[in-house]
Amino acid sequence: MSHKVIVPIGPYHPLQEEPEFFRLHVDGEKVTDIDIIIGYMHRGIEELSEHKHFHQVPYLVERICGICSSSHPYAYVLAIEDILGGEANVVPERALYIRTIVDELQRLHSHLLWLGLAGHFIGYNTVWMWAWRYREPLLDLFEMITGNRNHYGISKIGGVIHDIKDEDIPAIKKAMDDLVPAANMFKGAVMDDPVIHARLKGVGILTKQQAIDWCTVGPTARASGVDIDVRRDDPYGVFDKVKWNVIVEKEGDVFAKAVVRILELYESVGIIRQCLDKMPKGPIDADIKDIPPGEGIGHVEAPRGECFHYVRSDGTNRPVRHKIRAPSYVNIASNKVAAVGQTISDTTITLAAVDPCYCCTERVAVLDKKTDKQVLNGWDLIKLSQEKTEKIKKRMGINV
Amino acid sequence: MNVKLKALTKSIWVFHAACSPCNNCDIEILDLLTPRFDIERLGMVLVGSVRHADALLVTGVPNYKTKERLKILYEQAPKPCVVIAIGNCSCGRVMFRDSYNSPCTVDEVIPVDVYIPGCPPKPEAMIAGVAKLINKLKGK
Numbered sequence: 293m294s295h296k297v298i299v300p301i302g303p304y305h306p307l308q309e310e311p312e313f314f315r316l317h318v319d320g321e322k323v324t325d326i327d328i329i330i331g332y333m334h335r336g337i338e339e340l341s342e343h344k345h346f347h348q349v350p351y352l353v354e355r356i357c358g359i360c361s362s363s364h365p366y367a368y369v370l371a372i373e374d375i376l377g378g379e380a381n382v383v384p385e386r387a388l389y390i391r392t393i394v395d396e397l398q399r400l401h402s403h404l405l406w407l408g409l410a411g412h413f414i415g416y417n418t419v420w421m422w423a424w425r426y427r428e429p430l431l432d433l434f435e436m437i438t439g440n441r442n443h444y445g446i447s448k449i450g451g452v453i454h455d456i457k458d459e460d461i462p463a464i465k466k467a468m469d470d471l472v473p474a475a476n477m478f479k480g481a482v483m484d485d486p487v488i489h490a491r492l493k494g495v496g497i498l499t500k501q502q503a504i505d506w507c508t509v510g511p512t513a514r515a516s517g518v519d520i521d522v523r524r525d526d527p528y529g530v531f532d533k534v535k536w537n538v539i540v541e542k543e544g545d546v547f548a549k550a551v552v553r554i555l556e557l558y559e560s561v562g563i564i565r566q567c568l569d570k571m572p573k574g575p576i577d578a579d580i581k582d583i584p585p586g587e588g589i590g591h592v593e594a595p596r597g598e599c600f601h602y603v604r605s606d607g608t609n610r611p612v613r614h615k616i617r618a619p620s621y622v623n624i625a626s627n628k629v630a631a632v633g634q635t636i637s638d639t640t641i642t643l644a645a646v647d648p649c650y651c652c653t654e655r656v657a658v659l660d661k662k663t664d665k666q667v668l669n670g671w672d673l674i675k676l677s678q679e680k681t682e683k684i685k686k687r688m689g690i691n692v
Numbered sequence: 693m694n695v696k697l698k699a700l701t702k703s704i705w706v707f708h709a710a711c712s713p714c715n716n717c718d719i720e721i722l723d724l725l726t727p728r729f730d731i732e733r734l735g736m737v738l739v740g741s742v743r744h745a746d747a748l749l750v751t752g753v754p755n756y757k758t759k760e761r762l763k764i765l766y767e768q769a770p771k772p773c774v775v776i777a778i779g780n781c782s783c784g785r786v787m788f789r790d791s792y793n794s795p796c797t798v799d800e801v802i803p804v805d806v807y808i809p810g811c812p813p814k815p816e817a818m819i820a821g822v823a824k825l826i827n828k829l830k831g832k
Contacts, residue, residue, distance in 0.1 A: 358716025
């Protein structure tokens with residue numbers, strides 16, 4: 293006999309920053325369908341940006357997302373520089389290097405953040421504490437370079453605002469050296485732990501065809517074997533001048549997504565090291581005043597995937613149209629296939645695996661379809677997920 | 693001094709209500725729990741349900757959707773409940789005041805006790821703000 297129930301998750305949930313609402317249709321323990329309701333974070337940024345001066349917009353778009361707060365302004369200034377004749381023709385070379393370094397530092401901090409939260413969701417609070425501990429030195433670097441722990445305010449049309457001083461470079465290099473053992477530890481912890489294998493492997497599988505059909509981007513797509521990365525496919529900054537690899541995994545499950553993110557930590561460290569060594573001296577700003585009429589696009593590889601900006605200018609000092617597409621927008625939708633067929637306790641980590649700016653993501657609630665009564669909330673889901681890990685540990689005879 | 697209020701100053705349990713923020717204040721709140729700042733040593737715990745909370749941490753500018761829900765959250769919280777507005781957005785609406793989807797500030801929806809400005813405020817600033825709140829409740 294089937295027991296069909298709807299589980300609402302959201303919108304207010306202690307661990308996800310953004311309110312977002314998921315409605316899980318469950319049959320017993322199995323998820324049969326999922327509704328995703330968003331809009332709790334809508335602030336009308338595209339419309340606001342049409343009422344701001346070109347040079348004020350980076351400040352605004354930086355506040356779209358606090359975690360990828362270098363990607364959005366970067367994509368915006370790329371779009372403007374596309375109108376002006378291309379980033380490489382407009383921006384001084386030193387500024388390109390500084391942009392690349394900040395972009396990669398941001399990727400490091402974002403991936404560590406996700407690792408920590410993923411650890412928490414499956415009941416490994418130690419992973420959360422460790423990952424966020426190693427994230428702190430990176431925030432200190434941001435504070436040293438840009439003056440703020442988050443919201444770096446680094447991108448500017450035609451260059452960057454803050455220079456990296458020569459005396460700061462040893463500190464950045466040392467932070468990178470310290471990060472590698474930490475990344476090794478996480479790699480070991482994820483690859484060798486039988487409980488994590490049992491908990492994450494085969495969970496939330498997104499096949500290659502599904503990943504393409506649902507237009508996923510970034511680590512979500514790369515974990516499913518789709519070889520896309522804006523940094524390689526349409527290089528910006530100095531990504532074409534440094535050596536690095538695109539990490540691709542085939543499995544498409546949550547484990548593969550974790551592996552992709554951990555291995556990308558090493559690539560980012562490598563890119564930052566090479567940039568620091570190659571960085572030339574010179575000006576950091578081209579001092580651009582007027583924007584000619586035209587339209588431009590800019591896209592960068594944010595930690596969650598491709599972040600796309602389109603700007604149209606009519607020769608005045610404000611954009612006529614500014615269109616933004618953030619990576620989570622497509623990635624969240626892919627949960628519609630990835631979460632189906634899972635148990636409720638696995639849904640927590642599946643929904644979190646695409647790294648949706650998830651705190652803004654609403655809660656999920658489980659409703660009994662017959663009575664419309666709420667059965668579980670987001671907090672209960674995390675508990676369920678953590679209990680499952682405990683059960684697996686017990687079955688395997690591991691007492692940690 | 694109100695006995696309930698006095699008891700509240702011993703160990704404040706906080707609930708985090710995000711009203712369309714950009715995530716940064718929220719991330720910094722979570723940062724408070726992690727080893728460098730570790731506010732649990734001061735008796736503060738982030739709780740999962742508003743019904744267990746002594747304090748509401750509000751971030752972001754309320755929009756039409758979250759405005760109603762913020763009110764419901766506040767009504768559900770056991771009283772006395774202090775409200776802490778974190779970040780420039782929730783203190784005043786800053787650049788979102790012209791947005792079509794930002795009808796009011798947080799203090800027009802629910803009464804706010806402490807404002808912690810900053811974009812985002814540093815974790816140290818948040819700890820200092822809460823320390824000031826505790827002193828205020830104690831009447832110092």
